[in-house]
Amino acid sequence: MSLGHEVRYRVRGGRELRGTVFVQGAKNAVLPMIGASLMATKGRTVLRNVPIIEDVRRAVELAQAIGAKAELHEAERTLVIDASTLTSPVLPADIAARFRGSFLFVPALLHRLGEAVIEGVGGCNLGSRNLDFHYNGFKRMGATVTEQVTDDGTGSIHVKAGHLQGGTLYLDTPSHTGTENLLMAASLAHGTTLIKNCALEPEVLDVITLLQRMGARITGGGTGFITVEGVDRLTAVEHTVMPDRIDTGVLVMAAAISGGEISLVGASLEHLGVAGDKLEQMGVEFHSQGAVLQVRRDRPLRPINVITDEYPGFATDLQSPIMALSSQAEGESYIYERIFDGRFKLAEELVRMGADVEVNGNRAKVHGVTPLRGAEVVAHDLRTGSALVLAGLAAEGETTITSAYYIDRGHAHVAERLTALGAEIERIA
Numbered sequence: 001m002s003l004g005h006e007v008r009y010r011v012r013g014g015r016e017l018r019g020t021v022f023v024q025g026a027k028n029a030v031l032p033m034i035g036a037s038l039m040a041t042k043g044r045t046v047l048r049n050v051p052i053i054e055d056v057r058r059a060v061e062l063a064q065a066i067g068a069k070a071e072l073h074e075a076e077r078t079l080v081i082d083a084s085t086l087t088s089p090v091l092p093a094d095i096a097a098r099f100r101g102s103f104l105f106v107p108a109l110l111h112r113l114g115e116a117v118i119e120g121v122g123g124c125n126l127g128s129r130n131l132d133f134h135y136n137g138f139k140r141m142g143a144t145v146t147e148q149v150t151d152d153g154t155g156s157i158h159v160k161a162g163h164l165q166g167g168t169l170y171l172d173t174p175s176h177t178g179t180e181n182l183l184m185a186a187s188l189a190h191g192t193t194l195i196k197n198c199a200l201e202p203e204v205l206d207v208i209t210l211l212q213r214m215g216a217r218i219t220g221g222g223t224g225f226i227t228v229e230g231v232d233r234l235t236a237v238e239h240t241v242m243p244d245r246i247d248t249g250v251l252v253m254a255a256a257i258s259g260g261e262i263s264l265v266g267a268s269l270e271h272l273g274v275a276g277d278k279l280e281q282m283g284v285e286f287h288s289q290g291a292v293l294q295v296r297r298d299r300p301l302r303p304i305n306v307i308t309d310e311y312p313g314f315a316t317d318l319q320s321p322i323m324a325l326s327s328q329a330e331g332e333s334y335i336y337e338r339i340f341d342g343r344f345k346l347a348e349e350l351v352r353m354g355a356d357v358e359v360n361g362n363r364a365k366v367h368g369v370t371p372l373r374g375a376e377v378v379a380h381d382l383r384t385g386s387a388l389v390l391a392g393l394a395a396e397g398e399t400t401i402t403s404a405y406y407i408d409r410g411h412a413h414v415a416e417r418l419t420a421l422g423a424e425i426e427r428i429a
Ligand SMILES: CC(=O)N[C@H]1[C@@H](OP(=O)(O)OP(=O)(O)OC[C@H]2O[C@@H](n3ccc(=O)[nH]c3=O)[C@H](O)[C@@H]2O)O[C@H](CO)[C@@H](O)[C@@H]1O
Pocket: 028, 031, 100, 101, 128, 129, 130, 131, 132, 133, 134, 135, 173, 174, 175, 176, 177, 178, 316, 317, 339, 340, 341
């Protein structure tokens, strides 16, 4: 299957944005939910407000590869999964290595088939992205974890468990998918599990809501300590995926970098956490009316200091977008990336477009305002891609971003939604 590297986005900058746009369902909620749906031995799980993104398409393919019946109804943004037919414990590299969420299938495989074989885990290349918290948690619940390297140098990891046993678990730092994986593992384990240092991200809470509807007994969601009383079975249910706060943040920044006024349907200012406050400090005006968030920027952008952190701190997934935005702020902005050790690849691409960015380890300074000019640039990962779309909206002339695949991994209908707001952007194959 082609990785789609030949597909690009072309943006012509200089247009103010106006109008109404719909925020998609959350990528980082729907992926663990697909993993959770595989734990139901009968019935059909119905997920609504599913974002039509490449990661979801890969997750559907992966669910099918291990024997589930999964149908993505794209026009209805609805995913229907019947996991009664799960047969294979192998998460094949050709699909699993293309997205991070593949690792969220492990708890279901352990419970349903007693083992999981992980041939690869993908996701954005942001420096080291270890999985030790997950493996250590599974081990504490009684699983064995072994690594096998074949003659051709490719490896796989085998996790085996007769029946997982509840216990006291912890995460060294509040890992997002780590919390979700241990929660899912504990939901069908024997006895009680206490998980310490849990992630507080809204997506984790949405996953807990789904699991509770399925019959899981979970308390303490939204705190650092979660308790799970294991149950015998989980039932297939219907659930509507929460809105994507990173998609929200990127759309807010699209209005901020272009100027103008837009309404975001389904957006939550609260879910932006500190990022909402930082954008206000930069000069973005917000007005919430129920589920519609109005966003306006009609004054010069002010520079900003950003330190990425777990929720409700400034989301690392919005760090690249705000780097692009701060290049258009009057003065020096400072960005400190605390979550990942390799998330500044955007800088060199922005510099190619005329920005003035100095990177020193995990810290960056952005000196603005520098006029941006269109260029051929590279999306090294999903959020570099969305940040380059933002830069393209502010640049003079034409910006071409390769590959569209990275952007399409996490944002649905980018060209259509921004075009409806008045931007000039197309996806070219
Ligand atoms: C599919 C999904 O939900 N992806 C999100 C999730 O990724 P993901 O769940 O992979 O991110 P984590 O919260 O686990 O990672 C945070 C940090 O902890 C480290 N770590 C994590 C696990 C582990 O076992 N050992 C370890 O050292 C990582 O290397 C990283 O430096 O949260 C990230 C941080 O908000 C987001 O950028 C991703 O969009």
